[in-house]
Amino acid sequence: MEFLADYASFLAKTFTVLVAVVVVLVVVAALRDRGRRSGGGHLDVRKLNDFYKELRERLQHSVLEKDKLKALHKAEAKEAKRAKKEGIQKPRVYVLDFDGDIKASATDHLRHEVTALLSMATAEDEVVLRLESGGGMVHGYGLAASQLARIRDAGVPLTVCVDKVAASGGYMMACIGQKILSAPFAILGSIGVVAQLPNLHRLLKKHDIDFEVLTAGEYKRTLTVFGENTEKGREKFQEDLETTHELFKGFVARYRPQLSIDEIATGEIWLGQAALGKQLVDELQTSDEYLATRARVADIYQLSFVRKKTMQERLGVSVSAVIDRVLVTWWERLGRSRFWQ
Incomplete structure (x- = not known):
């Protein structure tokens, strides 16, 4: 018992020291971040052609015989040399990702990514947005949509790919694309206000x-x-909702004039296959399929603006990840125990 008491005392002291160290680190980080100017960050650029090439070559090395592999590489090198000699310039495709929350927080990064690509992109290039969002606040998604409108106003073709969901504010963004691609079971629509x-x-x-x-x-x-709500207040609130809805409908109709706006602006949602029939999308195709196809004839660059996380944010993410793992682990154990009982 004495040993257990000493061991418990040791654990308590160790835990106290660890907590003290964490507190000190948080305080130091807070003081450092207080003096740091906002707006810092950098643009990451990744050439996706290299990614697709690595996948293809790995499979070729595993499947093809040596003589066939050698012949293939020789043909590819010959084609690359010919293109270089003739001065053939491949078009560029710039890939952006938008994973939207209720506040459209990703707009803070999107605005910098759009500014960067518009400094180089021409009408011969293309921007592909991989969009995932169930919508959220009107002003947040209005600003996000305005960033995409900058691309279209600059005369650069914009393609929007929806693999899972683009509803409400998400569809407000999607409709700006000259071409909208959707996975067969992606969720689209919800052109309404709540x-x-x-x-x-x-x-x-x-x-x-x-x-x-x-x-x-x-x-x-x-x-x-x-407070106590009045009927007059409710009527005014409903009036504001209707006004916002009309603006939403007008915005979508402006960029997708082929839509029967009164028919689809009911707040309903449709899966990709049905959305194609409603002309909410132009084609059923996943972003993976589209980009892999484009990689054969174009240079594809993925752009992402990265802002350095503060110490508090890093600690918060780490703690959140640990809690998530613990909860998921115990949930799986509980599920297995129930199943086997």
């Missing part, structure tokens, strides 16, 4: 708690969480 909030007024009133809302301007606050 707003919801709880109201705790009756709960507060039940416990004799007053909540004051003071405004200057008749419609400064229409609906509130804690």
Whole structure:
């Protein structure tokens, strides 16, 4: 028992030291980041042709006989030499990725990526956006869509690929592409506007708690969480939703005039196969298939603006990852135990 007590004391002291070290690191990082100017980051550029070439060559080395492999390499080298001699310049394809959350936070990186590619891209090139988003705040996705409109206004062809979902604000972005490609079971549409909030007024009133809302301007606050909502306030809120919806419909109709906008702007969603029939997309094809095909005739560059994470962010991600692994592990164990019982 004495040994266990000493061991427990040792563990407690060790844990205390570790916590103290983490606290010190967080404080130091916070002080350093406070003096760091915002807007830092850099652009990463990766040539995807090299990735596809590596995949192909790995398979060729495993499958083809040596003489056939040698002949193939000789033919490829001859073709490359001929193209160089004739001065054949391949078109460029710039690949961007947008993984949207409710605030469209990825716009902070998208704006820099668009600025960079527009400094070089011409009408002979192409921009491919791999888009995944279920939508979110109007102003956030409005800004994201405006970044894509810069590409189209510059006369650079824009292709949008949707492998999983582009709904609501996500489709607001997708519709700007001259060509929209969708996986067969991707989710598209949801051209509508929604707003919801709880109201705790009756709960507060039940416990004799007053909540004051003071405004200057008749419609400064229409609906509130804690105050008493009025029918007039609800009507004004609904009116604002309808106005936003009309703007949304007009925006989509501007970039996709072939759509029957009143038919599809009901807030409904469609899977890729049905979306093709509604002309929400132009073709059923995954981004992998499209880019692999383009890599045969064009130089493909993946652009991603990277901002250095702060110490707090790195620690937060690490802690989150550990918690996720623990929860997933225990959930799997629980599921297996139930299955075998």
